[in-house]
Amino acid sequence: MEVSVWDTYVPREDGKVMHFDILVPSDLKDTNTIFGFGKEYLTSKSFKTGKLSSEECRFCHMQSAPPGVVEGIQLDGYFIIEMENCS
Incomplete structure (x- = not known):
């Protein structure tokens, strides 16, 4: 399966910045849906985070999953692939 990778950086309440990738099917282009996935993921965290929009989340590349x-x-x-400060 070919996936689109959305590189995402979201500030945390404690001043750290979370870095994670949102992977979606390559034919999914609706940014509201993709940002919604990121927001859903953020609600699973025990700490508060900043907003997630086109400023924090950008298409990076496509790859085979x-x-x-x-x-x-x-x-x-x-x-979601967690990279930095996600826990």
């Missing part, structure tokens, strides 16, 4: 990512996308519609 490994099986675990494909399973997550089939289940939830998206997959």
Whole structure:
């Protein structure tokens, strides 16, 4: 499966910046849906974060997804890869 990778940086209440990628099917182009996935992910965190919009989340590239990512996308519609300050 080909996926689009959306590079995302969201400020945390404690001053740190979360860095994570939102992976979605490559044919999904609706930014409101993609940002909604990011917002859904942020609600799962135990700390408060800033907003998520086109300033914090941008299309980065497309790539082939490994099986675990494909399973997550089939289940939830998206997959998050946590990079920095996500816990």
